[in-house]
Amino acid sequence: MIEIKNVTKKYGNTIAVDNISFNVKDGEVVGFLGPNGAGKSTTMNMITGFIEPTNGQIIINGNDISKKPRKAKKDIGYMPENVPLYYELTAKEFVTYMAELKMVKRNVRKEEVEKVIKDVGLEEVQNKLIRNLSRGYKQRVSMAGALIGNPDVIILDEPTVGLDPKQITEIRNLIKELGRKHTVILSSHILPEVSQICERVIIINKGKVIAIDTPENLEKATKDKNSISIIVEDPKDNVKNLKEKISQIDSIEFIKDNEDGTKQYIITSSSDIDLRKKLFEVLPKEEIVIFELKKTETTLEDAFIKLIDKSKENIDENKKEEKK
Amino acid sequence: MWAVFKKEIKTYFLSPIGYIAISVFMLMYSIFFYLTTISYGSVFMGDLYYATARYGLLLIIPLLTMRMFSEERKNGTEQLLLTSPRSVTSIVLGKFLSAVAVIMVTLIFSIIYATIISFFGDINIPTLIVTMIGFLLVAMSAISIGMLASSITENQIISAIITIGVLVAPWFLVDFSSIFSSIDLIDKFLKFPSGLISISDTISLLSITIMCILITIVLIKRRKTVK
Numbered sequence: 001m002i003e004i005k006n007v008t009k010k011y012g013n014t015i016a017v018d019n020i021s022f023n024v025k026d027g028e029v030v031g032f033l034g035p036n037g038a039g040k041s042t043t044m045n046m047i048t049g050f051i052e053p054t055n056g057q058i059i060i061n062g063n064d065i066s067k068k069p070r071k072a073k074k075d076i077g078y079m080p081e082n083v084p085l086y087y088e089l090t091a092k093e094f095v096t097y098m099a100e101l102k103m104v105k106r107n108v109r110k111e112e113v114e115k116v117i118k119d120v121g122l123e124e125v126q127n128k129l130i131r132n133l134s135r136g137y138k139q140r141v142s143m144a145g146a147l148i149g150n151p152d153v154i155i156l157d158e159p160t161v162g163l164d165p166k167q168i169t170e171i172r173n174l175i176k177e178l179g180r181k182h183t184v185i186l187s188s189h190i191l192p193e194v195s196q197i198c199e200r201v202i203i204i205n206k207g208k209v210i211a212i213d214t215p216e217n218l219e220k221a222t223k224d225k226n227s228i229s230i231i232v233e234d235p236k237d238n239v240k241n242l243k244e245k246i247s248q249i250d251s252i253e254f255i256k257d258n259e260d261g262t263k264q265y266i267i268t269s270s271s272d273i274d275l276r277k278k279l280f281e282v283l284p285k286e287e288i289v290i291f292e293l294k295k296t297e298t299t300l301e302d303a304f305i306k307l308i309d310k311s312k313e314n315i316d317e318n319k320k321e322e323k324k
Numbered sequence: 325m326w327a328v329f330k331k332e333i334k335t336y337f338l339s340p341i342g343y344i345a346i347s348v349f350m351l352m353y354s355i356f357f358y359l360t361t362i363s364y365g366s367v368f369m370g371d372l373y374y375a376t377a378r379y380g381l382l383l384i385i386p387l388l389t390m391r392m393f394s395e396e397r398k399n400g401t402e403q404l405l406l407t408s409p410r411s412v413t414s415i416v417l418g419k420f421l422s423a424v425a426v427i428m429v430t431l432i433f434s435i436i437y438a439t440i441i442s443f444f445g446d447i448n449i450p451t452l453i454v455t456m457i458g459f460l461l462v463a464m465s466a467i468s469i470g471m472l473a474s475s476i477t478e479n480q481i482i483s484a485i486i487t488i489g490v491l492v493a494p495w496f497l498v499d500f501s502s503i504f505s506s507i508d509l510i511d512k513f514l515k516f517p518s519g520l521i522s523i524s525d526t527i528s529l530l531s532i533t534i535m536c537i538l539i540t541i542v543l544i545k546r547r548k549t550v551k
Binding site: 045048049050051052054069070071073074076078080082084085086087088089093097098100101102103145 | 327328330331334335338339399400401402403404405406407408409410411548549
């Protein structure tokens with residue numbers, strides 16, 4: 001269990017993390033989401049005890065990271081953002097060193113190292129120098145360093161950056177697997193990743209938490225209209241007049257002309273109305289041939305952008321009020 | 325502490341640094357061996373150790389210490405060290421002792437010269453041992469200075485230059501005021517070659533060492549809050 005209570009980090013006058021609080025339960029996989037410079041890494045560095053918060057408390061399994069660092073750090077496996085590694089060591093030597101640093105008992109050390117190397121799929125390259133490994137393998141070595149010693153909490157800072165699509169799926173599956181036994185916090189700015197892996201998402205922007213919820217709820221909560229994408233053949237240009245025929249339509253937006261003479265539009269209505277049935281009935285009457293009709297889903301991406309924009313507006317408003 | 329120690333020793337000898345340090349040292353020993361003993365037909369080895377301490381340490385210590393913390397900071401691997409359950413003190417001591425170990429290896433090699441000389445005359449073994457102890461004490465305080473320099477910058481070259489500067493400056497500063505002789509490490513080595521363990525010199529060398537180690541620990545801990 002991780003408890004973050006009113007944590008603030010200041011660098012001089014700039015506030016990197018501004019009074020954030022949240023809890024992560026045992027066995028939960030939580031995604032940490034935010035644009036670049038939002039304070040994701042700073043927060044993770046504070047949770048792992050690498051930097052000290054200016055204010056506030058971070059408690060890992062009942063141990064305050066500032067007051068009982070040894071106990072708290074024992075429960076954490078950390079994979080930092082830029083994948084720092086000792087290039088002059090081999091993968092196996094590195095993992096063994098991490099095991100020693102993490103105080104893995106001598107009699108089980110060898111087994112543990114072998115197990116972790118197997119888990120992250122490093123067996124083939126374990127005796128190669130890290131210097132000579134590809135980016136994907138380096139990432140895995142770093143991951144192995146985080147997993148060694150079987151810590152309760154695993155913190156991964158942008159674990160899939162710089163990997164190719166195949167490696168990304170592999171790492172994601174690995175993280176899902178980890179989520180069964182460990183508490184995992186991972187940061188990312190790739191949204192599908194987070195909605196796939198995480199049970200809960202924490203969105204932060206400019207050092208502030210702006211939303212904590214499940215990916216589904218966030219998508220729902222930020223959805224304020226229904227939109228339907230249609231591709232039609234419409235020689236008489238009747239689509240423009242649809243609004244008169246169906247009064248619930250809020251707007252009709254022309255998207256593009258396709259090469260085969262069809263046109264694409266997006267029709268929006270308020271969120272409680274589903275226009276699909278109506279469109280199917282009305283369009284043929286207007287001599288419009290439907291090629292495609294589908295509901296466009298709001299994605300976590302939309303939710304994210306909306307939330308970020310909202311928080312910006314709030315900040316702007318606050319500033320205005322302050323000026324007054 | 326030993327985890328860090330073991331890894332540092334490994335790094336010294338996986339990279340060329342360890343070998344370069346030891347071979348340059350042996351080269352120095354050899355040159356001074358000729359200059360201080362053979363060319364005078366003397367069997368007194370104190371001058372050999374004095375000259376190597378004065379010029380050899382100046383070259384070797386920065387080489388051994390410059391990467392200690394600078395490299396970790398630059399590569400971000402300090403994140404791995406400082407988020408591990410190991411205390412800062414044990415990390416600093418591990419690194420310090422690993423450099424001391426390299427110096428001890430060279431001291432063991434230097435016994436070769438004593439063996440050669442023993443064919444030509446009698447060597448006072450207790451004196452030789454005292455000389456080596458003094459040498460080690462001087463090397464330890466130089467290492468601690470280098471380590472401190474390494475903990476304040478992420479640039480290895482700057483760290484090396486600071487170390488050389490701190491070691492050399494007292495040689496010239498003495499001309500301004502004799503006060504500066506108290507920070508001249510080599511000055512404190514002078515009595516050891518005659519077989520005399522000077523309590524005051526031993527204490528001041530040890531206190532320089534301990535002080536620099538403590539400052540290094542404090543600086544690294546403090547970086548947690550200002551970083």
